[in-house]
Amino acid sequence: MNMLVSGGALLLASVAFFASDLVTFRTNLVTNTSIQAQIIGSNSVSPLIFNDAKSAEITLSALRASQHITYAGIYSASGDFLAGYWRDHASQPPHLPPLDTVKSELVNFGNGEFSLARAIVFQGKEVGFVLIRSDLGAVNDRLRSYGIILLTILGASLVAALTLSRISQSSISKPILALADTAKLVSQQKDYSVRIPVPPDRDEVAVLVDEFNEMLTEIQNRDTALQAREEEFRTLANSIHQMAWMGDPEGNLTWYNQRWYDYTGTTPEQMAGWGWQQVHDSQKLLEVLSKWREALAKGEIFEMIFPLRGADGNFRQFLTRAVPIRDAQGQVVRWFGTNTDITEQLRSEENLRQTEKLAATGRLAASIAHEINNPLESVTNLIYLARKQPANSERYLRLADDELDRIAQITKNTLGFYRDSASPAKVNISEILREVLFLYSRKIEFKRITLICDSGNEIEIVAYPGEIRQIFANLIANAIDALPEAGVLRIRASNACRWEIITERGVRITFLDNGTGILPSDRQKIFKPFYTTKKDTGTGLGLWLVHGLVEKHHGTLQVRSSVEPGKTWTAFSVFLPERALTN
Amino acid sequence: MIQNRQIPNVYPFPLFGDSKRNPEGVNSLEDNRGSAGFGKRVKIMVVDDESLIAETVVEILRDEGFDAISVSSGASAVELAKILRPAVVLSDVMMPGLNGIETGIKIREIVPNCKIILFSGQAATGNLLEDARRRGHSFDILAKPIKPEHLVNIIRAGLPSQ
Secondary structure, three states: HHHHHHHHHHHHHHHHHHHHHHHHHHHHHHHHHHHHHHHHHOOOOHHHOOOOOOHHHHHHHHHHHHHEEEEEEEEEEEOOOOEEEOOOOOOOOOOOOOOOOOEEEEEEEEEEEEEEEEEEEEOOEEEEEEEEEEOHHHHHHHHHHHHHHHHHHHHHHHHHHHHHHHHHHHHHHHHHHHHHHHHHHHHHHHHOOOOOOOOHHHHHHHHHHHHHHHHHHHHHHHHHHHHHHHHHHHHHHHHHOEEEEEEOOOOOOOOOOOHHHHHHOOHHHHEOOOOHHHHHHHHHHHHHHHHHHHHHHHHEEEEEEEEOOOOEEEEEEEEEEEEEEEEOOOEEEEEEEEEEOHHHHHHHHHHHHHHHHHHHHHHHHHHHHHHHHHHHHHHHHHHHHHHOOOHHHHHHHHHHHHHHHHHHHHHHHHHHHHHOOOEEEEHHHHHHHHHHHHHHHHHHHHHOOEEEEOOOOEHHHHHHHHHHHHHHHHHHHHHHHEEEEEEEEEEEEEEEEEOOOOEEEEEEEEEEOOOOOOOOOOOOOOOOOOOOOOOOOOOOOHHHHHHHHHHHOOOEEEEEEEOOOOOOOOEEEEEOOOOOOOO | OOOOOOOOOOOOOOOOOOOOOOOOOOOOHHHHHOOOOOOOOOOEEEEOOOOHHHHHHHHHHOOOOEEEEEEEOOOHHHHHHHHHHOOOEEEOOOOOOOOHHHHHHHHHHHOOOEEEEEEEOOOHHHHHHHHHHOOOOEEEEEEEEHHHHHHHHHHHHOOOOO
C-alpha cells in the first residue's frame, strides 16, 4: 500500500516534470525553426527579386545539416513555388497555407510533423514566403529518452522502497504489531504478566516497547496490591463481629460478609438486590423500607434499630448503620453498612433501668422510713407521757393523733410511686409535682431551701403516672443535692408547645436551682449511665433513667447551666407532649 | 403547696406553755419541778430539729429526774454546751446545718467527758458514721422510734448500747 502510494507519487512527479520539459523543448524547436526560416528568408530576397531559382536552391540546401527538416520551400509573394529542398527525395511541392497579412508567421502541428510558414519582407514589403516542414523526430527522441529515465528511476525507487520496507518491517512494524497484539491480549485476558521482547536496536520503537513493558509491570504491581487489599478487606469484613454489606447507589445490595450468611442462614442468591427483606420482621419492614429509601434519596447516613431473623428463626435486635461512599465529585458510588447485634445491650440496659428503679425505691424507702420514724418517735413519747401524766393525757393524745395523721399522709403519697400502671392514663402534672415535693419536704426544710413552685392546677397529659413521678423525683432530688444551705429551687409547670414543632402541644416543667451548676464538660456525660458527680451517694443512673423515660414519652429533656462564680445555676427543662401516648 | 417552714434554732416557748421564755431561748422547766437548778442534777441536752420529739424527750427525762433542755440545731447545741457543760447530749443525726455527728465532735472538744448519744430515723446515717470513725470519732446510735423506758435505761447505765 505504502509502496503503491509512493510509486504513484513518483510517477506523477516525473510525468509532470517531463511534460513541462517537453513543452519547453517544443517551444525551443519552433523558435529554432523560426530563426532558420528568417535566415533563409533574408538570404532569399535577391533570388526572389531576380526570380533566381538556382541560388534559392543553394540557400535551401544549407538545411541539410538539420536532419529533422523534411522540406523547405521558397514561394513568391503571389504564392508561386520558386525553389525547394527535400531531405529524402523531391516531390510535388506542398501548397503554401493561407497566410493573412497581419501575421507574418504560421505554425502547424499534425501528422507527426510540424510546418512553419513565414513571410519574407524586404523594405517593408512582402516579397515572398518560406515554408519549412520538420518531422517530430527530435521530440520523439526526447520522449523515448525520458521514458527510459522514468522507468529506470521508478525501478530503482521500487527496489529501494521494497528494501527499506523490508528493513522497517522488521525494526518498526513488527514490534508495533506485537505491541498492539499484547495490548489486546492484556485487555481481554487481564493477564498483566505478559511482556513484549524488546527489539535489539536501541531506537524509538525499543524505547516504546520498554515503556509499555514498564507500564505493564506497574499495572501488575497495582493489580497485586489491589487484590491484596481486597483480600485484607474481606478478611477484615469477615472477622469483625458485626454483619457487613455493600450496595450500589440505587440500594441494591451486592455483597455481604460471611457473618451475615452465617447468622441469617441465607445464600448470596437469596440476598441479591433487595432480598434482605426476607429476614426482616414483617411488622417493622415498612418502616425500615421507608427509612432506607429516604436515606438513599437524600444520600444521608442511615441509622436504625430493627430485628433480624437468625437461621434458628429467632429475631435479635440490630443497630444498623449505612454510610454513603462518594467519589471526588460528591456522587454516591456505593453504600457500606453494618448490623451490630445489640440484643444483649438492650437487655442489660433494661436490667439497669430495673436496677435503678429498685435503687430509687430503696432510697425512697430510706427517706420514707425517716419520715415515718420521726412522727413514730413523737407518738411513742406522747403515749408514754400520757400514761405517766394522766392530768395532761388529753393534750398528749391529741398531739399523738396529729402525728398519726402525718404518717397516714406520708404513706398515702408514697403509694403513688408504686402504682405502676401498665398503660398510659390521664395524669395531672401539678398533682404529681405536689406529691413528689411532699416526699422531699423534709429534705427541703433540712437545707432551709426556699421553694417557689408555680404550676397551674389543671395541666393534664396522657402518660405513665409512675414514670412521670420518677422523672420529677430524680430532678428534684438532684436540685436539692446541688443546692447549698438556704438556696432557692424554682419549679414552673405550664402548658407549652414543643420548641421544634410549634403545633405540638404539651407541658413544660422547668426545675431551676441556684446550686453548684454543671461544668460544660459534664453536661453531655450526665445522661450516660454510671456517670455521677456525687462520689459516694449516687449510682450515676438517675439522669440516664430520666432521659430514657422522657424519650419513652416522646418528650425532650434539656439542661442549661452556669458555673460563673457567684452566679451558678442549673435548669432542667422537660417537655412532655399532651397526647403522644394516646394510642 | 409546700411552705418553707422557718424552724427556729431554739424553741422560744416550752411545749406546754407552763414555763417562762428565757432570753437565750433555752427551755427550762426548773420552776415547775421546784428543783435546785440545772447544775445539781445530771444535765442532758436534747438536740432535734423536730420540736415535738425534742420536747417530749425532755419531758420524759425530767419526769425521770434529769435536768434536761431541748435545742433545735447543732450550732445552738455547741454554743449552749460552752455555758451548760452537759453530762449527756442526745442528738438527732439528720438536721439542717450542723448534723448530729459534727455537733457531737464539736461538743466533745468543749466537754471532753460528755456522753454523746445519737438517735436517727433512717439508716442512711451509716456513711456519716463511717466517715466520722475514719476521723477518729466513734458514736453509738439509737434507732427511732426508741422506747422511752429503754432510752432512760441507757442514760442511767451511763453506757450507751445498741
